Amino acid sequence: MNRAVYPGSFDPITTGHIDIIERGLAVFEQLTVAVAIHPDKTGLFGIEERIELIHKAVGHDSRITVDSFEGLLVDYSERVGASVVLRGLRAVSDFEYEFQMANMNRHLNSSVETCFMMTGAGLFYVSSSLVREVAQLGGNIDDLVHPTTAVALQAKYNR
Numbered sequence: 001m002n003r004a005v006y007p008g009s010f011d012p013i014t015t016g017h018i019d020i021i022e023r024g025l026a027v028f029e030q031l032t033v034a035v036a037i038h039p040d041k042t043g044l045f046g047i048e049e050r051i052e053l054i055h056k057a058v059g060h061d062s063r064i065t066v067d068s069f070e071g072l073l074v075d076y077s078e079r080v081g082a083s084v085v086l087r088g089l090r091a092v093s094d095f096e097y098e099f100q101m102a103n104m105n106r107h108l109n110s111s112v113e114t115c116f117m118m119t120g121a122g123l124f125y126v127s128s129s130l131v132r133e134v135a136q137l138g139g140n141i142d143d144l145v146h147p148t149t150a151v152a153l154q155a156k157y158n159r
Contacts, residue, residue: 002028002029002030002084003028003029003030003031003032003080003081003082003083003084004024004027004028004030004031004032004082004083004084004085004086004115005031005032005034005073005076005077005080005082005084005085005086006020006021006024006031006032006033006034006085006086006087006088007034007035007036007069007073007076007085007087008033008034008035008036009035009036009038009041009043009050009128010033010035010050010053010054010128011043011044011045011050011128011132012044012045012050012053012128012131012132012145012149012152012153013050013053013054013057013058013128013145013146013149014123014126014127014128014131014144014145014149015123015126015143015144015145015146016088016090016119016120016123016124016126016127017088018057018058018146019088019119019120019123020086020088020117020119021033021058021064022058023117023120024086024117025061025063025064027115027117028084028086029063030063030064030065031063031064031065031086032064032065032066032067032080032082033054033058033064033065033066033067034066034067034068034069034073034076034080035047035050035051035054035066035067035068035069036068036069036070036073037068037069037070039070044132044156045152045156047068049152050068051066051067051068053146053148053149053152054066056146056148056149057146057148057149065080067080072108073085073105074105074108074109074112075109077109077112078109078111078112082112083111083112083113084112084113084114084115085102085105085112085113085114085115086115086117087101087102087114087115087116087117088116088117088118088119089116089117089118089119090119090123090124090125090126090127091124095116098114098116101114102114102116126144131144131145131153132153135150135153135154135156135157136157138157141153
């Protein structure tokens with residue numbers, strides 16, 4: 001089976017993430033959306049909240065599994081039977097970091113490949129951090145996140 005892992009913080013999941021997930025499913029039979037747990041980082045949403053928001057946004061598709069992981073991505077990929085890591089690129093500035101990570105992952109486990117997918121043209125400026133900032137300042141985020149994510153963000157910022 002052709003399985004990929006799409007890792008990230010997803011704090012919160014955005015329309016850019018959803019675009020990569022939907023387009024990734026055109027290439028891969030199964031896709032695991034994996035929330036990375038970084039013990040030194042605290043996000044706006046807890047890990048379980050992020051998983052729930054992802055489920056609400058894309059969980060209706062039986063080809064998608066939503067999970068979380070700690071440790072090395074290549075080890076996690078191997079555990080879930082994925083031979084590909086799917087990564088979205090918004091701009092040239094993303095490429096340098098992602099290229100470095102892909103090569104480190106290849107060094108750690110040469111059987112796991114990285115596939116880069118460009119974000120849709122109208123979504124290159126969307127990031128979780130910008131969405132959080134706009135939501136915190138009371139801006140309209142309706143076209144930047146799934147409706148359930150918008151509600152969750154408004155609740156976090158008491159709007």
